[in-house]
Amino acid sequence: MAAPMAGRLAALGRRLAAPARAWLPGLTQVRWSRYGPSYLEPVVNKEVNRKPLEELSEEEKTQQELKALHPIKATASNVTSSVFSDPTISKFTNMMMKGGNKVLARSIVTQTLEGIKRKQLEKYYQASEEERESIECNPYIIFHQALKNCQPVIGIYNIQKGGKTYQVPSPLKDNRKRFLAMKWLITECREHKHHRTFMHEKLSQELLQAFNNEGPVIKRKHDMHKMAEANRAYAHYRWW
Amino acid sequence: MLRSVKGVICQGPKLDSGYFLHASARAWLSAAVNQDVQIPAEKPRTVFRTSESNPANHAEQHEGQHYSIPLQEVKVVFPHGLPYRFQMQMKTFNESCLMVRKPALELLGYLKSTNFAHPAIRYVIYGEKGTGKTMTLCHAVHYCAKQDWLVLHIPDAHLWVKNCRELMQSSYNKERFDQPLEASTWLKNFKTSNDHFLKEIKTQQTYMWTKRESTEKGRPLGEVVEQGLTRVKNASDAVGVVLKELKKQCPLGSFRLLVAVDGINALWGRTALRKKDKSAVSPEELTLVHNLRKMVVNDWNGGAIVTTLSQTGSLFKPRSAYLPHELLGKEGFDTLDPFIPIQVSNYSQREFESCYQYYLDRKWLQHERASTEEGRKELLFLSNSNPWQLERISAYL
Numbered sequence: 001m002a003a004p005m006a007g008r009l010a011a012l013g014r015r016l017a018a019p020a021r022a023w024l025p026g027l028t029q030v031r032w033s034r035y036g037p038s039y040l041e042p043v044v045n046k047e048v049n050r051k052p053l054e055e056l057s058e059e060e061k062t063q064q065e066l067k068a069l070h071p072i073k074a075t076a077s078n079v080t081s082s083v084f085s086d087p088t089i090s091k092f093t094n095m096m097m098k099g100g101n102k103v104l105a106r107s108i109v110t111q112t113l114e115g116i117k118r119k120q121l122e123k124y125y126q127a128s129e130e131e132r133e134s135i136e137c138n139p140y141i142i143f144h145q146a147l148k149n150c151q152p153v154i155g156i157y158n159i160q161k162g163g164k165t166y167q168v169p170s171p172l173k174d175n176r177k178r179f180l181a182m183k184w185l186i187t188e189c190r191e192h193k194h195h196r197t198f199m200h201e202k203l204s205q206e207l208l209q210a211f212n213n214e215g216p217v218i219k220r221k222h223d224m225h226k227m228a229e230a231n232r233a234y235a236h237y238r239w240w
Numbered sequence: 241m242l243r244s245v246k247g248v249i250c251q252g253p254k255l256d257s258g259y260f261l262h263a264s265a266r267a268w269l270s271a272a273v274n275q276d277v278q279i280p281a282e283k284p285r286t287v288f289r290t291s292e293s294n295p296a297n298h299a300e301q302h303e304g305q306h307y308s309i310p311l312q313e314v315k316v317v318f319p320h321g322l323p324y325r326f327q328m329q330m331k332t333f334n335e336s337c338l339m340v341r342k343p344a345l346e347l348l349g350y351l352k353s354t355n356f357a358h359p360a361i362r363y364v365i366y367g368e369k370g371t372g373k374t375m376t377l378c379h380a381v382h383y384c385a386k387q388d389w390l391v392l393h394i395p396d397a398h399l400w401v402k403n404c405r406e407l408m409q410s411s412y413n414k415e416r417f418d419q420p421l422e423a424s425t426w427l428k429n430f431k432t433s434n435d436h437f438l439k440e441i442k443t444q445q446t447y448m449w450t451k452r453e454s455t456e457k458g459r460p461l462g463e464v465v466e467q468g469l470t471r472v473k474n475a476s477d478a479v480g481v482v483l484k485e486l487k488k489q490c491p492l493g494s495f496r497l498l499v500a501v502d503g504i505n506a507l508w509g510r511t512a513l514r515k516k517d518k519s520a521v522s523p524e525e526l527t528l529v530h531n532l533r534k535m536v537v538n539d540w541n542g543g544a545i546v547t548t549l550s551q552t553g554s555l556f557k558p559r560s561a562y563l564p565h566e567l568l569g570k571e572g573f574d575t576l577d578p579f580i581p582i583q584v585s586n587y588s589q590r591e592f593e594s595c596y597q598y599y600l601d602r603k604w605l606q607h608e609r610a611s612t613e614e615g616r617k618e619l620l621f622l623s624n625s626n627p628w629q630l631e632r633i634s635a636y637l
Contacts, residue, residue, distance in 0.1 A: 082618060083609040083614045083615050083618055084607055084609060084610070084618065084637060110635070110636035111636075114635040114636045117604075117606060117635075117636075118328070118332045121332050121333070121604075122331070122332055122334075124603070125332075125333065125334040126334070137603055137606055138606040138607070139606060139636070140607060140608075
């Protein structure tokens with residue numbers, strides 16, 4: 001959020017300073033937004049507005065002044081100021097969604113979290129005092145840790161060279177890693193499990209396995225790492 | 241707040257001014273029986289548990305507090321009747337805790353002061369969806385079970401008017417229909433909760449099941465129940481016989497009878513069942529409903545009838561309907577009239593705080609923000625202090 005903001009501020013500065021090149025020969029604008037350049041991003045976090053004036057740094061003070069003058073874009077409808085909102089969970093819900101049925105996707109995700117919590121709490125209450133400390137009951141921590149465990153470190157890209165397609169290993173961006181982890185979890189539950197079990201049961205089982213670094217999704221991550229290791233020789237085909 | 245101060249001042253001499261409710265917990269510690277009183281460590285603003293596990297001793301000072309029922313007792317007293325989500329909660333927490341609330345205390349007060357010579361009084365618990373009607377009924381059932389009443393608990397009358405796999409023509413009366421599966425499950429659960437009564441109560445007439453099988457006069461009622469369980473075809477008639485015998489013998493005074501029906505509006509609504517020729521079955525054509533309707537009339541004495549209205553499982557009723565007249569219809573209201581209505585509403589401030597502390601204590605609210613003041617305010621807002629809604633929201637937090 002800060003980088004485009006700074007970029008927009010810089011662009012504003014440049015426009016005020018010198019006449020800009022609004023048109024370049026050979027470049028057509030493909031993606032554009034209805035919002036003009038002066039629109040600011042909305043801030044949903046309530047904590048930002050609660051800070052007293054003295055604590056604000058220079059940057060935040062300029063930000064506040066800009067907000068008084070500039071119009072602000074509308075927030076996306078899946079963004080809330082709730083203290084319980086989690087962007088990773090929202091992203092996961094969106095990936096689970098089919099045909100725009102967000103209600104169903106959200107209910108599956110909430111049932112999954114409930115299922116994880118119930119399983120862990122049952123284990124907790126039946127365990128002895130020493131074991132209790134090692135049992136993690138927070139479904140959000142389990143979810144995040146399981147996703148982190150499923151994220152691959154290095155990925156494979158298909159590059160065509162001389163008529164043949166080579167599997168070239170390459171580092172992955174953070175977004176790509178998160179996407180792959182979530183995609184593998186969801187496809188694993190959809191395709192390789194019994195179709196009559198509920199999705200939330202399958203998902204909670206997979207997440208708990210991934211949290212303990214076991215299960216088919218972790219295996220798939222290791223397979224990708226092994227492929228990358230095997231195709232080490234073609235690494236120099238990468239040009240980015 | 242005033243009430244709690246009054247109750248606490250009446251209680252004991254040594255009280256700190258700043259710790260009203262905490263001191264009341266200390267007073268109970270000396271009277272503690274089996275359970276430990278759990279006092280939250282940080283700020284003793286509210287005490288959400290009480291060690292008083294006998295509903296007979298529940299009074300105003302226990303309002304908003306949770307009392308726990310030993311799991312062994314739950315298996316005997318509630319073989320059926322507890323809501324499904326409460327059963328899941330029992331399994332997860334490994335304990336069963338009910339909150340003592342005002343409508344339940346009111347109902348228990350009426351039950352304690354029943355005059356057994358007068359006809360049975362009907363109590364109708366009503367309220368919006370998810371406010372705790374079934375749990376209030378279960379509290380009353382637990383009280384009566386502890387007081388050694390015979391409890392006739394029908395967990396959900398709506399189950400008898402919908403989703404019936406086998407609908408057979410009754411052998412006793414050609415016009416009526418039997419439901420063997422529902423009747424046999426009910427008989428099994430009835431036997432678990434009232435075993436000792438079934439051995440003592442004797443039948444007062446002979447019942448012929450078939451040409452060869454019959455139950456003689458003077459045999460224990462347990463035999464009728466066994467007959468219903470073994471010969472599933474006669475299960476609905478066995479239920480009818482049990483109800484008839486209990487109603488006839490209760491005025492004689494050897495036992496007290498509590499008829500607890502959840503979702504009584506099912507008896508006078510419409511059913512979702514159809515006959516072979518696709519015409520609709522009306523409730524009086526079902527044996528079970530017919531016999532239960534006779535039970536709910538106040539022409540017997542020696543007990544009480546506690547019922548709950550429920551829109552949740554009801555058929556052909558809008559979700560916003562919760563008042564007795566809307567759910568019972570004219571026929572049902574006229575049959576149940578006169579009754580004592582008991583309204584159950586959403587949690588008060590104190591009850592919400594107690595429920596919130598209980599969930600925090602049992603580690604049900606796991607989100608790190610849930611234990612903050614912000615989280616608590618948001619839970620209050622999202623659930624609108626509705627118990628059902630609060631439970632569902634805290635399930636995934």
